[in-house]
Amino acid sequence: MSRIFFSQELEGVATFWRIHRRDGVTLGFTSHDRDLTFGGIRHRAAPGMLPSAIRRTAALTGDSAEMQGALAHDSISEEDLKAGLFDAAQVEAGAVDWETGEHAVLYSGTIGSVSQEAGTFSAELKSAKTALEVDVVPRTSPTCRAPFCGPGCGLSAPRFTHEAQVIGIDTQANRVLFDDPAPSLMAGGSVxxxxxxxxxxxxxxxxxxxxGLLLDSRLDPALGSGTRTVLREGCDHTLATCHARFANAVNFRGEPFLPGNDLIARYPVGR
Structure with a gap:
């Protein structure tokens, strides 16, 4: 950071934050009273949206921050929050000189839980340090711990990925039918x-x-036949499926035959 902010008694400094959604949309906001464009992004004036105190430390524990504000912009609507458009979105927050456009990012992380109350929202921001809280030693489990077609699985993702089109919709049951692949291959998969x-x-x-496929999010009534999607087949993470369906038992990351905790509670029974 070349610019040192607040080094003088009077400066034109405002806060800004950017939200990079997983669907490729980037939204910028600033606490200034008019829109600012810098870094190739237009930051909308949002004085009602305020980032709380940002805590950064040299410790390994996660840095914390929070963003609060009213649903004043069309770009952040209650419907979009409920639909999950902002789930796990990347967030950058910092300071900008509204006269020169000089800016510095002071915090970066992802959006965690989002709560809503009386027309306002509060978003928890998680820093990159939260990855350090993951256990480095895997715990035993009867099912495979490796994500399907992910690290440790060994299977090729393109082999089980299909581009398909919607051929049937049941909004009441929240089910949708695709032309490919067979529904039996999609249990536990993703759309x-x-x-x-x-x-x-x-x-x-x-x-x-x-x-059809029962999805974990509510289908939009505007969804129509012919809509294109990318489907990833699913896996129930059992040894039987890994062996019979995928011939991949050599990469199975689980302990299906490890005795459970009930073993220590057993006692001999007389005959």
Whole structure:
């Protein structure tokens, strides 16, 4: 950071924050009373949105921050928050000289939990240090701990990824039917929308049968047949499926035959 802010008694400094959503949309806001454009991004004037105190330390514990404000902009609506458009979005917060455009990012992280009350929202921001809180030693489990087609699995993601189109919708049951692949392959999988009202969003498949895929997020009534998506097949993470369906038991990351805690509670039974 070349600019030293607040080194003089009077400076034109405002705060700014940017939200990089997973669907590729970037939103910029500033506490100044008019819009500012710097860094190639237009930052909308949002004096009602305030970042709380940002705590940065040299310790390994996660830095904390919070963003609060009213739902005053069309770009942050209650419907979008409920739909998950801002879930796990990347956030940058910092200071900007509204006269020269010089700016510095003071905090970066991702959006965690979002709460709403009486037309206002509060978003918890998680710094990159939260990754250090993950256990480095995996815990035993009867099912595979490796993400399907992810690290430790060894399977190729493109092999189980399909581009498909919607051919049937049941908004009441929140089920949608695609032309490919067979629903039986999609249990535990995911759907990523590449067009339509859910474009950019990914949804998990909770259940799959001949009537379609049950998704974990509410379908928009505007969703129509022919909408294109990218589907990733699912896996129930059991050894039987890993062996029979994928022939990948050699990479199984689980302990299905490890005795459980009930073993220590057993006692001999007389005959």
């Amino acid at each position: 990523r929308w590449i067009e339509g009202p859910h474009v950019g969003l990914a949804m998990d498949v909770l259940d799959a049968d001949a009537t």
